[in-house]
Amino acid sequence: MRSDVVVTGLGAVSGFGAGVLALETGLLRGETAIGDFGAFDHSRHRTHVASEVPAEIARPAVGSKRGPAWTRADRFAVRAAQEAVDAAGVAEVGAETGVFFGSSTGGLPESEEYFAAVRGHGGRPQARQVAAQSNDGPGNAVARALAVRGPVETFSSACTSASLAMVAALDALHSGEVDVAIAGGADSLCQVTYAGFNSLRSVDAQPCRPYRADRAGLSLGEGAAVLVLETAERAAARGAEVLAVFGGAAATCDASHMSAPDPEGRGAALAIERALQRAEIGADGIDFVNVHGTGTPHNDRAEWQALLRVFGDRARAIPVTATKGLLGHLLGSSGSLEAVAALLCLRRGILHPVPDVGTPIDPDLPIDLVHGDAREVAGLRAVLSTNLAFGGTNTALVFGVPA
């Protein structure tokens, strides 16, 4: 596998709590973090479950009232980024470091509060509610917190926002624009997306069940995940521990429908093929796949078709992890959280399960979904992580064990 870009740090905030350790523990236990939540009053909404970051982590730190105007997503992002940078041992972050981030909601919850106040539904509109409401808020907050002076760019392409950020980060490292890239995403629960997905009847009233015969939709979630990426040369020169190799990445677009994927999976398959090509490995080099796996009938079926196109008959035998089954759909930042989850599985040689909910895998989508118990697999070499989005965007990321 192409190995000139490596992963040296990971950070996460999720429904399991703050930190990669909390994430890994929760993933291996295979217990869902999707349940009742208090981020907003959902009594008038059609469904009532989501994966929420624990309140003690989500709320602002006690401190000066004149502190930064951070949104919920900003706090997730900065916490995850700091963990990743500390873990990577990157002492100097500056001119040759870039931040590539994804978010589909940014400060939307805070904008909802501002809007309610403007409309006279309580409280007075406050500057802090709208000061950082833009989708680039979390990425900018990370760049400010780490005093980055290199390129900073936020992508907001729905469910592929953070995975596109990782594609961009890889490109920037390959081109030499940066030596270090902080890539990730952050999103928080908000009513617009909760009601919006419900309007499409895409939300399961129960915790989602990707690839099950009775799957009924997705579950929403929130959190952040960040990866520190750097050139292998730089990592070696400073004696950094290499967690994984970031071999290749690619993006395509179905160009067919705004909210439903191409049922033939052609665009997603093309993204996978291009990512494998750029990683300089064949499809047989992939040992497991972390799927987008939202739990909607359309997504899972389309993704299966994509896997069939790329892997052929082997698609039935490659183990599949479906992180959304535990942590819900983090929308824009899902790609980064799922990349981190995939890397944790790769490093430990144990694939995380989704809960065994007592219903069978859809016989029309005969994947080898890891469910019930975690599965130990010896000799894992490489993982493929896929994401599909509104607007038809598809991304594929390929990571491998260090040489």
Added chain:
Amino acid sequence: MSAPRVFVTGLGAVSAHGTDLDQLAQALARGEAQLGPLVEDADYPARRRPAGRRGVVPSADLDLRAWLPRSARRMSASSKYAVAAARLALEDAGAPEFDPDATIVACATALGPTDYTEKIAKTILEASPAQVSPFQFTDCVANAAAGQIAIDRGIRGANWTTCQREAGPVLALLRVFDQLRRGEADAGLAGTVDEAHPLVHATFDRFRALARPGADGAELARPFDARRDGFVLGAGATACWIERDGLRNGRRRAEIVAGVRGFDPSAPPHDYGADVAGLAARLRGGLERAGVSLDSIECVVSGAAGTRRGDALEAGVLRDVFGPQRPTVVAPKAVVGEFGAGILGAAVLLLGGCPIGVPVGCTEPDPRLEVTAGSWTSDTAPRRILVTALSTGGAAAWVVLDRCDD
């Protein structure tokens, strides 16, 4: 093997001047913005604005049906502007054939489809979440415009949406440029789109970011002027069709030569920063690495929009980088407004020989800035320009464009 050359071969815009690039060019030459009314909304009365809420915005009467598919009736305003601008850019490029798998879309938006988002928020708050329209939700996502362009034109390569406010247009252009240079695509559409919703105007107004009406009610953005007090809100879409090695069916409007990206960590979330030295070093270093000499730049198409801090930061960076021998600086946002990427259109038109005049409101240069909103009215277009894009929140991007003497 050297990297391929990359050219803008088509330009399309939906703006206060409709879809007519000649009208836009005339406004740029006059230095005069065409402000029009925003769609009124009793929920956001313009108490401080006797003439109502205004901006450099497409007219509510603008008929884009000739440039839109039938499915457009469900599209947000953002998607309509963007799809129309994309079609216009492709027509301008001579309706080129392209490989859909080797073509990409990169779109930037600062504000997103605000109208649909506002409607959804209002429905949730004042009616019921169950009444939210699925069509509005699908098209309220930030990447709706980019997705709709891809669907309309059948473009199946990577589809990027950048949200980085004022830096977005240049970042979108550079995204396409980079992918074409690396050989990952043959062609692409780089676009920017924004709506001017009354809620957005009211919010900017609340924070005193907008140019204030004078005694005569006129609202003027005055880049680099001593009396500058804010920007005029712009809306619409601009799209550039970009090709590797250029000249397929149409003329080459501009060559994209180099780009630089950076960040100012001193910037607060909602405003410009003050790290002149850091940004200047970033720009200088980036141009040097790209082999672009400072004295080859004949004109700076500045993103200065008439804000106190933004213009001061921009002026500081230009002074630091170029020293006393600065190229001519033009400031088209006084005419095209902030957002909607009019600055990209202005830059490409300038390279095609369209003059840019001194903005009508810029008659008292701020002596502290030592930079003036000038004009380029020569019969000969500049050979090389630098387009600048400093953003609130800290992002920065610059692009170097060359004239094409086809």
